[in-house]
Amino acid sequence: MQLSSDNMKRRNTQFKSEIFDLLQQSNHALNHEMITEALNLKIDRTTIYRILNSFCEDGKVHKIIGDDGKQYFAYCENCKKIKNKHSHKHLHFRCLSCGKLECLKQRIDVDLPMGYDGKMYNFLISGYCNTCNAVTE
Secondary structure (H helix, E strand, O other), X not given: OOOOOOOOOOOOOHHHHHHHHHHHHOOOEEEHHHHHHHHOOOOXXXXXXXXXXXXXXXXXXXXXXXXXXXXXXXXXXXXXXXXXXXEOOEEEEEEOOOOOEEEEEEEOOOOOOOOOOOOOOOEEEEEOOHHHHHXXX
């Protein structure tokens, strides 16, 4: 686990390490249920969300609100970090069949009106991923 004390002025715990490692190793965003199931955690929902939100505040992961209303969390090494805060300008895709939510590498440039300065975009596209789409063809 690479949670540095420089960036995180928080106590490191085994649960934090396990959750961060899982997010870092996953190729898609995870929600609370996925994390709990994968790690077989015996901690309450509030504590897991507190840990996940602290990762967001520290710029280690970002949060995506899915079209299903759930919060998903992703470690994204391709995202730009400005002043140790996570910032991203890319698409997210959630498969309606398997439920996987992933960051797409395509960047988004939005032409905002004069005087506006967008720092973070949260775009979500729902449909069928390449795996599920191949099964239906």
